[in-house]
Amino acid sequence: MRDPSVTDIHKHLVLVGHGMVGQRFLEALTERAPGAWRITVLAEEARPAYDRVHLTSWFSGTTADELSMWPEGFAQSHGIDLRLGDPAVRIDRAARTVTSESGAEFPYDALVLATGSYPFVPPVPGHDAQGCFVYRTIEDLEAIRSWADTARTGTVVGGGLLGLEAAGALRALGLDTHVVEFAPRLMALQVDDGGGAALRGKIEELGVTVHTAAGTQAIEAGADGRVASMALSNGEVLATDLVVFSAGVRPRDQLARDCGLPVGERGGIVVDTACRTADPRIQAIGECALAADGRVYGLVAPGYAMAEAAAADLAGLEGSFTGADTSTKLKLLGVDVASFGDAHGTTEGSLEVLYSNSREGVYKKLVVGADGSLLGGVLVGDAEAYDMLRPLATSAAALTVPPEQLVLPASIGTAPGPIALPDEAVVCSCHNVTKGAIRAAVTDGGCADVPAVKKCTRAGTGCGSCVKALGTIVADELAAAGVQVARGLCEHFAHTRAELFEIVRVKGITTFSRLIDEHGTGEGCDVCKPAVGSILASLNAELGNSVHILDGEQAALQDTNDHFLANLQRNGSYSVVPRVPGGEITPEGLIAIGEIARDYGLYTKITGGQRIDMFGAAVDQLPHIWERLVAAGFESGHAYGKALRTVKSCVGETWCRYGVQDSVALAIELELRYRGLRAPHKLKSAVSGCARECAEAQSKDFGVIATSAGWNLYVGGNGGMTPRHADLLVSDVDRETLMRTIDRFLMFYIRTADRLERTAPWIERMEGGLDHLRAVVVDDSLGICAELDELMARHVETYEDEWRATLQDPDRLRRFVSFVNAPGTPDPTVRFVPERDQVRPAREDEDGNTLRPALVAGPRLEVRTR
Amino acid sequence: MCRYDDLAPGRGVAALVEGQQVAVFRDRSGAVYAVGNRDPFSGAQVISRGIVGSRAGAPVVASPMYKQAFDLRSGRCLDEECAPDGSPAALPVWPVLLTPAEPARAGDVAPPNGAPHERETGRS
Numbered sequence: 001m002r003d004p005s006v007t008d009i010h011k012h013l014v015l016v017g018h019g020m021v022g023q024r025f026l027e028a029l030t031e032r033a034p035g036a037w038r039i040t041v042l043a044e045e046a047r048p049a050y051d052r053v054h055l056t057s058w059f060s061g062t063t064a065d066e067l068s069m070w071p072e073g074f075a076q077s078h079g080i081d082l083r084l085g086d087p088a089v090r091i092d093r094a095a096r097t098v099t100s101e102s103g104a105e106f107p108y109d110a111l112v113l114a115t116g117s118y119p120f121v122p123p124v125p126g127h128d129a130q131g132c133f134v135y136r137t138i139e140d141l142e143a144i145r146s147w148a149d150t151a152r153t154g155t156v157v158g159g160g161l162l163g164l165e166a167a168g169a170l171r172a173l174g175l176d177t178h179v180v181e182f183a184p185r186l187m188a189l190q191v192d193d194g195g196g197a198a199l200r201g202k203i204e205e206l207g208v209t210v211h212t213a214a215g216t217q218a219i220e221a222g223a224d225g226r227v228a229s230m231a232l233s234n235g236e237v238l239a240t241d242l243v244v245f246s247a248g249v250r251p252r253d254q255l256a257r258d259c260g261l262p263v264g265e266r267g268g269i270v271v272d273t274a275c276r277t278a279d280p281r282i283q284a285i286g287e288c289a290l291a292a293d294g295r296v297y298g299l300v301a302p303g304y305a306m307a308e309a310a311a312a313d314l315a316g317l318e319g320s321f322t323g324a325d326t327s328t329k330l331k332l333l334g335v336d337v338a339s340f341g342d343a344h345g346t347t348e349g350s351l352e353v354l355y356s357n358s359r360e361g362v363y364k365k366l367v368v369g370a371d372g373s374l375l376g377g378v379l380v381g382d383a384e385a386y387d388m389l390r391p392l393a394t395s396a397a398a399l400t401v402p403p404e405q406l407v408l409p410a411s412i413g414t415a416p417g418p419i420a421l422p423d424e425a426v427v428c429s430c431h432n433v434t435k436g437a438i439r440a441a442v443t444d445g446g447c448a449d450v451p452a453v454k455k456c457t458r459a460g461t462g463c464g465s466c467v468k469a470l471g472t473i474v475a476d477e478l479a480a481a482g483v484q485v486a487r488g489l490c491e492h493f494a495h496t497r498a499e500l501f502e503i504v505r506v507k508g509i510t511t512f513s514r515l516i517d518e519h520g521t522g523e524g525c526d527v528c529k530p531a532v533g534s535i536l537a538s539l540n541a542e543l544g545n546s547v548h549i550l551d552g553e554q555a556a557l558q559d560t561n562d563h564f565l566a567n568l569q570r571n572g573s574y575s576v577v578p579r580v581p582g583g584e585i586t587p588e589g590l591i592a593i594g595e596i597a598r599d600y601g602l603y604t605k606i607t608g609g610q611r612i613d614m615f616g617a618a619v620d621q622l623p624h625i626w627e628r629l630v631a632a633g634f635e636s637g638h639a640y641g642k643a644l645r646t647v648k649s650c651v652g653e654t655w656c657r658y659g660v661q662d663s664v665a666l667a668i669e670l671e672l673r674y675r676g677l678r679a680p681h682k683l684k685s686a687v688s689g690c691a692r693e694c695a696e697a698q699s700k701d702f703g704v705i706a707t708s709a710g711w712n713l714y715v716g717g718n719g720g721m722t723p724r725h726a727d728l729l730v731s732d733v734d735r736e737t738l739m740r741t742i743d744r745f746l747m748f749y750i751r752t753a754d755r756l757e758r759t760a761p762w763i764e765r766m767e768g769g770l771d772h773l774r775a776v777v778v779d780d781s782l783g784i785c786a787e788l789d790e791l792m793a794r795h796v797e798t799y800e801d802e803w804r805a806t807l808q809d810p811d812r813l814r815r816f817v818s819f820v821n822a823p824g825t826p827d828p829t830v831r832f833v834p835e836r837d838q839v840r841p842a843r844e845d846e847d848g849n850t851l852r853p854a855l856v857a858g859p860r861l862e863v864r865t866r
Numbered sequence: 867m868c869r870y871d872d873l874a875p876g877r878g879v880a881a882l883v884e885g886q887q888v889a890v891f892r893d894r895s896g897a898v899y900a901v902g903n904r905d906p907f908s909g910a911q912v913i914s915r916g917i918v919g920s921r922a923g924a925p926v927v928a929s930p931m932y933k934q935a936f937d938l939r940s941g942r943c944l945d946e947e948c949a950p951d952g953s954p955a956a957l958p959v960w961p962v963l964l965t966p967a968e969p970a971r972a973g974d975v976a977p978p979n980g981a982p983h984e985r986e987t988g989r990s
């Protein structure tokens with residue numbers, strides 16, 4: 001333990017380096033010893049700490065802000081002076097000061113070095129030509145991306161973890177990609193020869209050319225100074241326009257060397273278990289440190305453990321770092337790779353159990369101790385078992401099943417039964433959280449789901465690789481505690497939506513009351529009522545019921561959006577979206593919408609679904625607005641319903657020089673065919689006129705792309721929160737076959753999906769997946785196609801425009817008032833203010849009677865009476 | 867305030883009572899409840915447009931905005947203790963008095979709908 005006098009109030013601590021580990025140190029210290037230190041941070045980079053581990057996701061759209069690890073208000077609440085872009089250049093140990101590049105001098109009582117490492121660039125001739133990069137900071141990635149704009153071929157030097165990640169990024173940037181690795185195999189550090197071979201096969205399949213046992217000898221630049229080619233030690237010459245060096249990292253220990261602190265033979269500031277250097281006032285943590293076990297760690301989890309140890313020490317508590325688990329699991333270029341524990345079988349007397357299948361590109365090796373305990377392993381191509389195996393290996397518990405069962409694919413041999421992890425097994429290595437701690441969070445901490453457990457234990461909030469295991473443990477623990485993880489819709493029905501659908505269909509049930517009386521309990525709720533409302537709406541035509549969703553008891557089941565046939569907005573007003581099939585609209589149509597919006601002072605916006613949304617209508621105004629829309633030939637766009645939304649189109653063959661079919665005509669036909677179709681969730685579609693895919697059909701529940709021979713149908717696409725590319729269901733089919741296949745696909749979905757389950761998760765969950773779906777809707781393997789066809793025919797026959805029908809019926813219209821006892825009085829709390837020449841809802845602080853903005857709409861309106 | 871028949875079972879209406887907005891509901895059994903119309907989570911006067919149901923036997927309405935459930939008898943929110951502004955998440959409740967119906971007058975059922983009315987945005 002440190003001499004407590006050092007932690008006296010208002011002592012000054014200087015942290016050099018604000019990377020991942022530095023930030024973690026600040027969090028740990030301010031938590032353990034709040035207010036005890038005045039803290040100055042010297043940071044070389046221009047931005048506060050960010051998530052370097054997920055750096056590559058920057059290429060796929062994660063912004064620098066999203067990567068940031070610097071909580072808002074953190075500096076203020078802990079009085080931290082963070083100096084960005086001003087690196088430390090000198091330490092004077094005798095005077096106890098640090099000097100920064102700008103010349104400022106900072107006295108310290110304690111100094112913590114967290115300077116990380118720098119990418120090693122082999123000193124080959126030409127290594128500094130234009131177009132050579134390293135891969136460590138956001139700025140590096142920015143430079144690579146802009147250079148890639150004018151490059152065709154990219155070469156990564158180094159076939160380790162980072163090199164392969166960089167290669168994946170270059171592929172995604174559209175470059176012909178090569179990886180050059182000096183060792184005879186890829187990821188030499190983590191995997192063995194067999195695993196390396198499986199990995200290589202998989203990666204070459206993806207179009208990356210791999211050169212192993214090849215050193216970089218020279219880089220040649222063209223006359224313009226830009227990289228042109230690379231000569232390899234095996235005599236090969238690669239033409240390349242861009243080079244990324246990823247040949248390992250070296251600890252940034254120069255500051256320590258310069259002030260005489262001992263460093264390791266191969267670099268790294270020597271520290272003890274409390275992360276103290278030879279000078280007790282100075283500590284070093286993260287990638288710049290040579291830990292007490294004689295290793296320099298290049299992973300974030302050991303760095304975090306060092307940060308915790310150093311912070312504990314400074315807070316006068318016990319803290320030590322004696323070494324860490326370097327297990328890793330990654331998805332590199334879409335290939336699962338994992339290595340854990342003693343992956344290379346260096347323990348004396350250890351034995352190997354191997355499964356290798358080069359046809360499938362799967363390789364699994366387990367290292368087993370003489371006593372039968374699991375010591376480590378390598379998994380390539382299928383790392384499913386990692387979550388279970390790694391904690392088993394680190395806990396050194398004896399295996400309860402024969403090890404070969406753990407590597408065989410589930411289809412061969414018996415699948416291993418549930419393997420009990422001991423409580424001390426570390427499940428989350430990023431934050432060093434054991435299974436016991438997770439269980440305690442559920443049983444004693446009252447955490448009822450994974451997000452709660454994450455919040456309370458931090459498990460799963462680092463690299464994220466343990467989240468699946470976390471989910472299983474939480475679910476098991478809840479089940480053991482007798483918390484029913486019910487399958488049913490809600491407390492009122494023990495059935496799933498698909499089961500209720502069959503009950504309603506087979507028994508011909510037409511009301512919610514009968515369904516809940518016969519098959520449920522209680523009064524229902526906002527979960528089961530709309531779900532049943534949707535089932536009834538899908539089956540009404542079939543059951544000979546009124547098809548209008550506001551009729552009879554059905555009206556009471558609808559969510560507020562369906563109840564008012566409009567979308568509720570934040571201030572209690574509604575939005576109105578007329579259908580614009582295929583996105584095609586006449587000038588007259590545009591003018592009509594424009595006039596109506598102007599007359600009612602509605603905010604207008606073009607939506608992401610190729611139509612126009614008008615916002616800010618009061619309940620009382622809805623029928624009046626719709627009267628005018630219907631008169632102008634518009635219909636409900638069902639923006640409020642779990643129903644077909646839009647069928648987007650591209651302009652297609654008619655105008656576009658590349659189009660091969662009339663995509664607009666087909667989109668309109670599809671939209672008209674399926675309009676009003678109620679489903680478990682909303683349905684979206686699109687039709688593109690050629691493979692350039694301007695309508696983004698592959699991100700839709702059902703999407704169609706024209707081919708010269710007909711149409712390709714894709715299903716199960718999704719944008720939104722969990723995007724999914726649609727799967728090709730049938731190709732080159734004619735119009736009739738296309739329609740029939742979509743009819744069946746949709747009806748099968750409506751019959752069997754869960755409540756609020758889009759087609760994407762529905763297909764993901766389907767046993768047998770796409771093949772099963774194709775068998776059902778194309779080959780009629782279940783013999784239900786005639787029924788599905790019939791259901792869709794009924795829908796098409798009985799469709800009516802909900803708004804037109806509503807306007808014709810005074811009973812349905814009665815609900816459209818703000819106040820039952822003061823019809824005609826608008827809700828005075830719904831207020832707007834002007835913004836960019838339109839209106840927007842007033843905010844709470846603007847919501848006063850004093851606020852009377854200027855004229856925003858046309859002249860005084862005529863008041864119609866019906 | 868309104869006629870019993872104006873209340874659809876399982877649904878609500880809003881009424882303006884001395885400048886206050888009141889949400890009035892009738893459940894499937896015929897019981898009538900009156901609570902405040904302002905949703906404490908969004909600040910919007912929308913509670914009357916929620917779905918009525920039950921939770922563990924208690925009659926509830928789910929706010930249509932963010933779906934928190936409120937006990938119709940006590941007004942208490944069953945999902946969260948506090949509104950975003952820190953105040954206790956609860957709706958005011960009022961006792962309901964059912965009186966014999968007056969003879970219906972022409973026009974007192976179907977309200978005139980849809981007249982574009984003046985907004986407080988100051989359109990003049």
Ligand code: SRM
Binds near residue numbers: 609
């Ligand atoms: C208006 C619009 C945004 C815009 O200004 O462009 C919009 C607005 C809303 N979207 Fe959206 N989405 C709109 C296009 C999209 C798109 C783009 C598209 O359709 O091409 C997507 C991604 C594509 C997809 O769905 O796969 C999209 C993905 C979502 C999601 C996430 C769905 C998912 O599967 O993850 C939700 C949430 C939900 O449905 O549960 C959502 C929900 C909503 C809701 C209903 C949220 C709410 O409850 O208030 C918004 C109400 C609209 C309103 O009040 O009128 N919106 N939304 C777009 C209306 C399109 C239309 O004409 O109907």
Ligand SMILES: Cc1cc2nc3c(=O)[nH]c(=O)nc-3n(C[C@H](O)[C@H](O)[C@H](O)COP(=O)(O)OP(=O)(O)OC[C@H]3O[C@@H](n4cnc5c(N)ncnc54)[C@H](O)[C@@H]3O)c2cc1C
Binds near residue numbers: 018043054300
């Ligand atoms: C692309 C990529 C992917 C990775 N993936 C993984 C992974 O999947 N799993 C994993 O465990 N690890 C991964 N890592 C490694 C991980 O990012 C590092 O282990 C971790 O960032 C180390 O943290 P650190 O704070 O020690 O160093 P860094 O995060 O590098 O921070 C050091 C900081 O100190 C600054 N600095 C240096 N010298 C000075 C000075 N004199 N004055 C002021 N500031 C200075 C540097 O500019 C830098 O900002 C990955 C790294 C990269 C680049």
Ligand code: SF4
Binds near residue numbers: 656659695
């Ligand atoms: S998808 Fe093809 S046909 Fe349609 S607009 Fe784009 S390029 Fe033209």
Ligand code: FES
Binds near residue numbers: 429430431459460462
């Ligand atoms: S192991 Fe990285 S978050 Fe849990």
